[in-house]
Amino acid sequence: MSKVLVVLTNVNKFATLDRATGVWLSEAAHFNEVMVEHNIDVDYVSPQGGYVPLDPGSVSSTAMDATNWKFYNCADFRNDALGKSKKPSEIDPADYDAIYYAGGHGVMWDFPDNTELATIAKAIYDRGGIIAAVCHGVVGLLPITNEDGSKFIAGKNLTGFTNEEEAINKLTQAVPFLAEDELKAAGANHTKTAAYTENLVVDGQLITGQNPQSARLVGEAVVRALK
Incomplete structure (x- = not known):
């Protein structure tokens, strides 16, 4: 049976704003639902392990x-994903066929420099597994390197949260960098569609989605790749 590792953030607040953040619920829930539908097991990991905050905006009445x-009301999800996520040191990459980086603004602070998670992701990839990410979660791809030290995403086709979408959020100045700009600076071929519309890019074993609306598409593409 296949098994997928879902990466979540531990960051609960913007660094320069009195504004709460965390994982964007739908990016975990919609992906996870696809895994459940296909009997694929899921584990959760975060940079520090333990508690994972929810971005308040992701549980608003409109969101x-x-x-x-279904997942918000699920005790197992709350306990395993949000209450006691695993530490990177507790993960054996050989146990997983894919890794998926969920987003939410919190990841902008604890994904980009996390070499432990990057090493896990590259080990899964090198065994023929899948690296997937959605929305801001794509910044988790930045610290992944090849054996020669070059950027893993250099020359690869992908997508992720866009500068336009960040501007619509009015958070361009509140994040440490813009995801789209940083992906391009690392040599990735970043493509996008209209703001907040579904967009999926598949480049071999790398699967990315542009925004929260794309999380289910990423999950479905991961399932297709695993089969």
Whole structure:
């Protein structure tokens, strides 16, 4: 049976704003729902392990749908994903066929420099597994390197949260960098569609989605790749 490792953030607050953040619920829930539908097991890891905060915006009345409510109300999800996520040191990459980086603004602070998670992801990839990410979660790809020290994403086709989408959020100045700009600076071929519309890019074993609306598409593409 296949098994997927889902990466979540531990960051609960913007560094320069009195504004709460965390994982964007739908990016975990909609992806996870696809895994459940295909009997694929999921484990959760975060840079520090333990508690994972939810971005308050992701559980607002306008953001919640049936899938989000299902996972929000699920005690196992709250306990395993949000209450006691695993530490990177507790992960054996050989146990997983894919790794998926969920987003939310919190990841902008604890994903980009996390070499432990990057090493896990590259080990999964080198065994023929999948690296997947959605929205801001794509910044987790930045610290992944090849054996020669070059950037893993250099020359690869991908997508992720766009400068336009960040501007719509009015958070361009509140994040440490813009995801789209940093991916391009690392040599990636970043493509995008209209703001907040579904967009999936598959480049071999690398699968990325542009925004929260794309999380289920990423999950479905991961399932296709695993089969």
